[in-house]
Amino acid sequence: MSLSLLLLVVLAIAAAGYVIGRRRAVSASGGDTRVLHSRPGYAGMSVFLFSAVPALLLIMVWLLAQPIIVDGRASALITDNDIPDGSSRGLVMSDVRRVADGLDLLVDSGQLDEDAVRTMRADLSDVRGRMGNVGVALGSSIRPSVFEAAKAYRSMNSVGRIGMSIVAIAVAGAGFAFALRRIEREFRARNVVEHFVKALLILCSLVAVLTTFGIIGSLVFETIHFFQMYPATEFFFGTVWSPRFGGGSDLGILPLVWGTFYISIVALLVAVPIGLLAAIYLSEYATKRVRAFAKPLIEVLAGIPTIVYGLFALITVGPLLRDYFAQPLGIGNSSSSVMTAGIVMGIMIIPFVSSLSDDIINAVPQSLRDGSLGLGATRSETIRQVVLPAALPGVVGAILLAASRAIGETMIVVLGAGAAAKLSLNPFEAMTTVTVKIVSQLTGDTEFASPETLVAFALGLTLFTVTLALNILALYIVRKYREQYE
Structure with missing residues (x-):
């Protein structure tokens, strides 16, 4: 499932939760909404928030974590012997990602099917030619190790996307059911919604603060690494760049x-x-x-x-x-x-x-x-x-x-x-x-x-x-x- 479709599904579940939650609040009041602690709209909004926000946060975290995990596992498939002289693991991984993207393009265009991708081993010249036809540039010829890593990279990404869709929809459904069960005559929906929104605002503030610390941390750690390789005095007082x-x-x-x-x-x-x-x-x-x-x-x-x-x-x-x-x-x-x-x-x-x-x-x-x-x-x-x-x-x-x-x-x-x-x-x-x-x-x-x-x-x-x-x-x-x- 594509990301845009997944987001639409989550938002559709949340929107349905708003409508059903509001109706349930009206039904719990026996037709007289004055006996409710909060207006019916707050009950519907509580279902909407519990359905949408946790699922969207999960999707965001998943999208940030999946590339790191997939790159690490695909890189582990590349041995030191697979890295050509004058190259590096980072450049080889760039080829792996390009090959994986090329395979996706070939499959989407109908030039290859999934079975052909899974069974290919060493004869890769035809695949490289087809990738060139669809505009995929490679830094070097496709080696079997790179192709196998690319297939694993593509497979893990595909499994990750499917897993993200299943888990996100499950979380949205669980939030929907949890919030809907809480709706009754004495349910303080307005308080719940206000506390939820307050927590969401605090989370957004923390994201901004943590982003600042993350930027500073990334600069500091990489700078320390640089000064371990190059003298600080020559950097700060050198007059030649x-x-x-x-x-x-x-x-x-x-x-x-x-x-x-x-x-x-x-x-x-x-x-x-x-x-x-x-x-x-x-x-x-x-x-x-x-x-x-x-x-x-x-x-x-x-x-x-x-x-x-x-x-x-x-x-x-x-x-x-x-x-x-x-x-x-x-x-x-x-x-x-x-x-x-x-x-x-x-x-x-x-x-x-x-x-x-x-x-x-x-x-x-x-x-x-x-x-x-x-x-x-x-x-x-x-x-x-x-x-x-x-x-x-x-x-x-x-x-x-x-x-x-x-x-x-x-x-x-x-x-x-x-x-x-x-x-x-x-x-x-x-x-x-x-x-x-x-x-x-x-x-x-x-x-x-x-x-x-x-x-x-x-x-x-x-x-x-x-x-x-x-x-x-x-x-x-x-x-x-x-x-x-x-």
Whole structure:
């Protein structure tokens, strides 16, 4: 049974439980629902929740656990002798998964049947040709060991899907029967539903918290593994970034950190003044008609995909800066540069500064403005000396959000700044950032057993630490000025 069909079956059982549970509550009341503790709808909702939620949670956990278990068992079928020289177990398992997907496609298209799949052993050239016809790319020729592991992988996945369907429907049915049996005249259905929903909300909160800890844990453990293979001092204080898969890599982070901060600073120098001045105009000077027209247009910038900004940087801004600034001044010949990426990134994050700052400025009490104007201050003096200081904590938060967005940007940097890791003060030279190198080190078939791959986790943990430090600094500033005005 497909996943979508299974979900429809579970939801159908739950919907039927709502209708039957409501009718049972009405029947238990003898036709007078006023004698019930709760309204009949709560009784139906209790059956719905007990039928749907446990089954859906089971499906979610099963979908997360099954690939791990199946990969582990299929990998156990691959011996060390089955791994070719120059390859790895991870690459062989990639072939196993591709072959399994190819078998599924061949069976679905009618080119093979289940009996043929089960009986095939060594003559696999025809199967490989058929897989090529349906678009399945393999890293190497199909070996018998890989084919047997792929058949086992496919079989275990099939059994897992069937088992998940049976167990999920059984859990939904059990919840249906359990909740339906509890419905009677004195049943406190409303309390049950509210406690159930509260527990569900707590579970969702725990998922978010545990996800955060899971992200941090994965970064920390893989980073520790990386530092067991590569010296930490060379990583943090090295000035050369030159990864070479196979050994002899120089993995100094300083050029990447410098490029990240350089491009982000240029972006903030563009976005903060423009965004803040736009927010001041919209909140203090613009008429309602102008504000209703201008603010949505500014916020449209936040909805443009970053790849579009990257193309804008590559095709328009980069050549413009090269032809009219870099080449005439003799300081650069490339359209990919820090200035290109910084300007375009600054344009992208203007809405983050302007919209949030506008909301914060509008939240400043009107009584502060009236008091300042009543004492003889002009409107501009009121904005500079009263409104902006009162709104400073929120403005700092807006700038922090914009900075975090700039630090984490990748696509604009790839197309606008290039991929050169270097230490330079020239803003018209190509540079790169930490996020770009994280992507490049994890692109393609990678084996998480080399420092050239594991360095991506060390880069990610470093970026996380820097962002956390910025958050702490901003929180300190916000609290300091907030105390001043409270």
